[in-house]
Amino acid sequence: MHSFAIIADNSCALRKQYRERFGVDGIIYGTITYPDGHTEFGDLDYERITPEDYFRSISKKAMYKTACANIDQMIEVMEPFAKEGKDVVFITISSALSGTYNFGLKAAERVEKAYPGVHVYVIDSQRYASALGLLVQEACLRRDEGKSAKETAEWVESHKNNFHQMGMMDDLYFLARTGRIAKAKAFFGTMAGIKPMGEFSSVGLTEAIGKAKGAKNALDATVAYMKDRIVDPKEHIVFIAQSLREKEAKYLEDKIVAEIAPKEIISLPLDQTSGANMGPGLCAAFFYGKPISENLAEEKELINAILNK
16 A cells, blocks of 8 residues: 555556556546547547557547646545545646646645645646656655655655656658648658757757757667766666657667666657647657756757767
């Protein structure tokens, strides 16, 4: 029995087998609206549609819309633990991407009022997808080490800026459809084989900090970047997320094993909720490393030095 509960939202990318393995106590599910107009809870375990079919439909211009859980739904997940007198640590997707964090604060306030003595710690991860899953996994490790809910929440808050993303996003047409780049830029960038390289910004968004030419160059640069930024790889798991890029993810995994040798690598399809906004074409590694610098100054200098070699 856990001394307190750790919960996350359904953008954490952790399939059931990993939630059970790490000891994640609950998931708060938002909704996703399909192209035909019907709405379902997010399919974190891909039980109703395969990742391949999901991302292929997006590559064919299908659009999905996501929405976070409401306050009552959040209370429904938190309350069983509060009834047992257990504190709760709820780690959410970045507040720059979703209203989950703000709704979570309101849900926590109501739970704490109803159950005096119980504390609900709500943390804005400023991350998404496998980075959120990695952060949740590290929180579970802190609990396994004997830390209290308060100590675990403080660790997450003080270390979340150490969690990195690096990799490529190569479906520029999806980025154009969602208004993030111009259509002409998507066309010429695709013709030239341009692969934007993304890292987490200080406000919890992914920012393109470099551009590689060709997938192999992008993935090789990813590993070189990781070798500089990663901290104690033999003590931490590396996550890889991909959307319709299984071959590239396998290449990246093999190269990370050969050149970095982390404790473990977990490679998963991008989760459905994050995938609705990221689309197909992602292949990225998520890892624990040095704190991200202000305005990504160090990271931009590093990746561009690597790409310009």
